[in-house]
Amino acid sequence: MGFFSSIAQGKKVFYKTDEEIELMRMANLIVSKTLAHVATLLRPGISGKVLDREAETFIRDLGGRPAFKGYNGFPASLCISHNDIVVHGIPDDRPFEEDDIVSIDCGVEWQGYYGDAAFTFAFMGTPAPVMELLEVTYGALYQGIEQAVAGKRVGDIAFAIQHFCEREHPYAVVRELVGHGIGRSLHEEPEVPNYGKRGQGLLLQSGLTLAIEPMVNMGRREVYQHEDGWTIHTRDGKPSAHYEHSIAVRKERAEILSDHSLIHEAIKNNPYLKKISPKSKNFAAQKN
Ligand code: MG
Ligand code: MG
Numbered sequence: 001m002g003f004f005s006s007i008a009q010g011k012k013v014f015y016k017t018d019e020e021i022e023l024m025r026m027a028n029l030i031v032s033k034t035l036a037h038v039a040t041l042l043r044p045g046i047s048g049k050v051l052d053r054e055a056e057t058f059i060r061d062l063g064g065r066p067a068f069k070g071y072n073g074f075p076a077s078l079c080i081s082h083n084d085i086v087v088h089g090i091p092d093d094r095p096f097e098e099d100d101i102v103s104i105d106c107g108v109e110w111q112g113y114y115g116d117a118a119f120t121f122a123f124m125g126t127p128a129p130v131m132e133l134l135e136v137t138y139g140a141l142y143q144g145i146e147q148a149v150a151g152k153r154v155g156d157i158a159f160a161i162q163h164f165c166e167r168e169h170p171y172a173v174v175r176e177l178v179g180h181g182i183g184r185s186l187h188e189e190p191e192v193p194n195y196g197k198r199g200q201g202l203l204l205q206s207g208l209t210l211a212i213e214p215m216v217n218m219g220r221r222e223v224y225q226h227e228d229g230w231t232i233h234t235r236d237g238k239p240s241a242h243y244e245h246s247i248a249v250r251k252e253r254a255e256i257l258s259d260h261s262l263i264h265e266a267i268k269n270n271p272y273l274k275k276i277s278p279k280s281k282n283f284a285a286q287k288n
Pocket of ligand 1: 107244
């Protein structure tokens with residue numbers, strides 16, 4: 001789940017101990033397993049509502065609590081956002097179609113700590129230009145993660161994502177929703193925008209835990225919120241993609257707490273889904 005940018009200033013930033021980060025890793029493992037489980041079920045004809053019910057049961061069976069359900073009144077355990085929906089889609093009865101892209105965002109609380117990750121899936125009929133949007137957005141996530149090391153600033157993450165999407169590729173990052181600190185709450189300080197200037201914002205220190213989540217539009221950057229109070233659409237109706245990891249800032253290299261490898265494995269075994277690799281020169285250096 002993205003965070004509506006409020007440009008909050010002066011709020012407290014919580015740094016986590018190694019023990020707390022282990023609890024977050026567990027929460028994120030439940031998130032990752034849930035997304036992988038959902039990936040085994042994805043096929044044209046199935047609806048978001050069915051996936052959401054499956055996910056809620058799966059999360060609770062693993063001892064977790066779906067963090068999105070009831071969050072500011074959100075009615076479901078997953079955000080499911082297809083095609084021109086950027087984020088915060090409410091799972092419904094619409095059957096998926098064979099050329100859909102589907103962004104699925106999952107949050108879990110486990111023993112008082114939170115995990116949050118998202119992945120945009122592509123059905124077999126997804127055209128090449130839309131695949132390119134997905135792989136660049138996914139690459140942008142890793143461009144951002146590469147900057148999440150002690151001594152850098154939030155603006156370095158933001159700049160890396162924006163530069164990759166808007167300068168190296170012809171896309172537009174969404175401004176209204178941002179990544180966020182995460183830990184004892186789903187959304188903590190600081191905000192982690194997907195646009196910004198190098199060397200600005202909060203200084204990153206070891207133990208800071210962040211959800212980094214580029215939301216990237218194929219066309220123009222403008223979005224609007226549906227009258228349901230949640231669903232965010234692109235204004236021009238073109239597709240949008242969203243990938244998210246929860247990470248811990250460390251000295252040499254960020255530690256990725258969520259695990260997309262489980263999702264990739266599920267995609268490989270699902271004949272209805274196209275494989276997606278992040279388009280990023282830094283990906284080989286990262287894990288998960
Ligand atoms: Mg999320
Ligand atoms: Mg999030």
